[in-house]
Amino acid sequence: MNIWITAALAALVSLPALAANEVAPRVVQVPFGQGIEAAEFKQSIRGRLTAQYRVSAKAGQILTVDLKPSNTSAYFNITAKGADYALFNGSIMGNHFMGPLPDDGEYTVQVYLMRNAARRNEVANYSLSLNLSLADASDRTRPFDQTLELQGIRFHMTTQGRDDNRVLRISPQGLEIDNSDIARPLKGNIVRAEIADLDRDGSPEIYVFARSPGRRLPGELVAYSANHKKSLSEIYLPPVGENAKAAEGYQGEDEFAVVENALVRRFPVYESADVGAGRTGKMREVRYRLVAGEAGWILREDGVMEY
Template sequence: MIARISAAFAVMVSLVANANAGVAPRVEIAFNNGAETVTANHSIKEPLAAQHLSSRLVDDAKNSIQPFDQTLELQGIRFHVTTALIDGNPVLYITPQGLEIDNSKVTHPLTGNIVRAEVADLDRDGSPEVYVFIRSSGRGMAGELVAYSANRKKSLSEIYLPPVSDNPKTAEGYQGEDEFAVTENALVQRFPVYDGADAGSGRTEKMRQVQYRLIPGEAGWVLRVSKVTED
């Protein structure tokens, strides 16, 4: 498990490095879900701003957004993940294909770059989910997850990831800079730990890793913390 997580984050570091050099790489990552193995072609990128971005920083982030176009497929369901400009504002589109009832595309506003997108079946119910990982560069900039589940392969329902601040113990020393990855049957969030919450706090040598499992919620799906570790 640790080896897979390390490998996943190594791929993410490589993607970010290439992105800073102005390259839009394509990386093939295999997802193994029981008897079905799916290969997804990954390109780059996109970050979503943290809670207290000034309007100027938001405008700067919008101007720096890079295009993203990737198709992911698992268990007979396809997800086309793209970015576009609508009235000068960047948006994320997720267009499903193969659902029995509703294949309407969903739209989210963007203020940054997509780091990566993945498909998985974390709850092993035979219907896939799509996860789009968004991150802003710089200290204090929180990552964001946009995710949807294909309910019994009929339509999409949003997956909710609670903010780190909901758990005081997990949030201690948190200042954004998140990394996300799907590993086996869990979503993993990883971030550096600071010695305080204010802007003058120093970064410790520790990294905190939060593992989530996917469960049904009242109006969709929820990622619930199952394990927190530090190294």
């Protein structure tokens, strides 16, 4: 069950006073657990003031964070307690994150203003949404049921079965020629679905993201495009291994997100592709743009970066 929580300023707890040239962050312990898996905060920061949202989670849980600020210089970072590096850097990656958490423990989502804006004592009003998938087995096998609509086309998505017999069913409405259901087998658990128009042709696409529980397992993408609002065609995503640079140190654990007009694939970088290799502490991002192919639609690689 999703329970949305709008935080009041009175719920914020400040850390002890710091040095005169520092500003203590506002701190919120996000109350996930006992049926609560989603929270929303509508607040503001000014200058060097930051806000920290602390989440207790288990390895493999999927954390989703969306920040909608009034100031374009406002971003968020995600850091694991005791870590030497940020799991996510918003000033590089943007204001959306979705992915599996690597370890048990506490994670901090910190909202902040970039240095120049902070020096000018600017204000950022923002809405911050957080979602943490529940960890128990009954939740992972709970049927998925969601409806998304864009540009007059509606997609109703449900799952049936469980374990190796899990099936995703997509039921479109509003297409001019063919509104037949599509059924696709799934290996993992659906963590998110998004609707978008990446190629900006006035006709939407549906993107369904799934993850298998555990480390070193690949993520899944099921995607279809509404061809000029007439019928659905599958969208092909090339495997990471087609690009040697992108595949170096790749061991799965993919997360997907629609960011602006691109599909983004992110995953942790390992020291090598060997089973016993450890993580380097870096994340790699591969961006794709949607293009028309000879027999359908293709997500074509449009850049690789690490952070």
